[in-house]
Each structure stands twice: as structure tokens, then as C-alpha cells.
Amino acid sequence: MSGEQKIAIRVRDLEVSYDDNRVLQNINFDVHEGEILVILGESGCGKSTLLRHMLMLRSPQGGSVHYGDIDLCQASENELDEIRRDFGVLFQSGALFKSLTLGDNVAMPAVEFTNLSKDTIEELVHLKLEMVGLGGMQELMPSQLSGGMQKRGGLARAMVLDPKVLFFDEPSAGLDPVTSASLDHLIITLNETLGITMVVVTHELESIHAIAHHAIMLGKNHPGILAEGTPNELQNSDIPRVRAFFNRERYDENHGVLSGN
Ligand SMILES: Nc1ncnc2c1ncn2[C@@H]1O[C@H](COP(=O)(O)OP(=O)(O)OP(=O)(O)O)[C@@H](O)[C@H]1O
Ligand SMILES: [Mg+2]
DSSP: OOSSOOEEEEEEEEEEEETTEEEEEEEEEEEETTOEEEEEOSTTSSHHHHHHHHTTSSOOSEEEEEETTEETTTOOHHHHHHHHTTEEEEOTTOOOOTTSOHHHHHHHHHHHHOOOOHHHHHHHHHHHHHHTTOTTOTTSOGGGSOHHHHHHHHHHHHTTTOOSEEEEESTTTTOOHHHHHHHHHHHHHHHHHHOOEEEEEOOOHHHHHHHOSEEEEEETTEEEEEEEEOHHHHHTOSSHHHHHHHTTOEEETTTEEEOOO
């Protein structure tokens, strides 16, 4: 990672509400090309909401999200479709379609969004499955795969169109620590070998330490960014609430760090 990285995505003064519930406000940060940016914070703080608005799947109440020179808030649906070709996404609920083979799941974006021939798509699927450690398994049904393998399959699908930016929402949710660590390793390998910029939502401390070049922390009942920096910087933050998260301590806005259970 050099010091002079270009900015891939620029979020400025982002503001998001659901009816009267202001979830995000004064959200300002950059995602640099080639970095792994982690969005963290406790459940319900707005991580998935932030990701959805970075993809402009819902318009924010204020602010902007720039991808290169383009403000996604001002872009037409056609322009957004074009831009989203550069993005690979693995949603929090992003399971594989149960009625399709692993191979057909991975092929789906290529079938839907390109005119590539059947043979080319087959080759692409083969390559992407190799990349995530599922080589030769294209004929298996999702029910025949473990949870970790399904996540890898979702990752292969997100990568099938060679995205410049990959977005993951809780990639290791529901996985055991060993499988989760191996997924982290895969994420790092893909970032390092392909140079893909990554935006990863997670609240798993081990993952944060393993993969994050830079992290931003959101707070529940606090619509702004609580803190940002490297995982080590956040762990040693002057802000008690941030330190508490990294030390697995319960924290209450009125009483600070709570002792006992
Ligand atoms: N579509 C929606 N309509 C109304 N409220 C929503 C919607 N999506 C999220 N919210 C609310 O916004 C807040 C943030 O939700 P969000 O899903 O972004 O949190 P999160 O940090 O991703 O949580 P988790 O770690 O549990 O996935 C919550 O209070 C939630 O109830
Ligand atoms: Mg979420």
C-alpha cells in the first residue's frame, strides 16, 4: 500500500433516514483504490444501510457518493447500471439460489448482463471457482455445500464480471472461527493478487484485525462516524465506546463501560 493512492469512492455528508429514524448523518470518508475498508459497529448501527447507499440501491436524504468523477446520486438508472458493472456485491442475506447448481449461480451475472457465449461463460465460471477454492464443483447444488463453501460460491459469483470494487456484507456471519479465518485469508489473497478494492461490513473482531487496512466505526443511536483509522488505532482510541467494542466490553451511553454481565 503506497501513500499516494487514488480515491475509488468518496462519500460526503451522507444522510439517511427511514421515515423519522435518522440512521446516518455527516458520513464522510474515502475508499482508496486497492484497499480493504472495513465498516464496523454493533448490530443496528447502520452498516448495511451505508453499503446499500454506496451502491445507490436507495437514494439518501442528503450528501453524495462519488465513484471516480460521477456522483451516483445524480446518475440516471442507465448510468447506474453501467457503473454497477464495476461492482461485485455479496449481500448479508446473499445466499445462492437453491434450485440452481453452483456453476449456474456463479454464471448468473454473466448470463444476465453480458452477451458472452456459453463456452466463455463456462470458462469464466471454472476460473472463478478455482480462485475461491471450489474448482470442479460447478455441478453441485447449494444444499450439498457447507456454509463456508456457499460463501465462497457467493464470492465467485460476485467476481464473475471482474469487478473493480467488491462489497461484502458480513462475509463470515454464521461461520465457525476456522472457516471464517480461511475466508478472511481468501479476501486478502484476492485483494493482493487482483488489486480489487474492497468494502467489507463486519463486526467480527478477528476479521477486522486480519483484513482491514482502514476501518470506520458507526454507532448505534449515533448517526455519525464514531471513529476511523487502522484497527490498532481504533483499539487504542481515546473514545471509551470505541475501545469498549474492541475489548468486547458492554457499553452504555449513560454509564460507560459496564462491569459483569
Ligand atoms: N428498509 C428499512 N426500513 C426501515 N428501517 C430500516 C430499514 N433497514 C434498516 N432499517 C433500520 O435502520 C437501522 C440500521 O439498520 P442496518 O440494517 O443498516 O444495521 P446493521 O448495522 O447492518 O445491523 P446488523 O449488524 O444487525 O446487520 C436499524 O434501526 C434498522 O431497523
Ligand atoms: Mg447489516
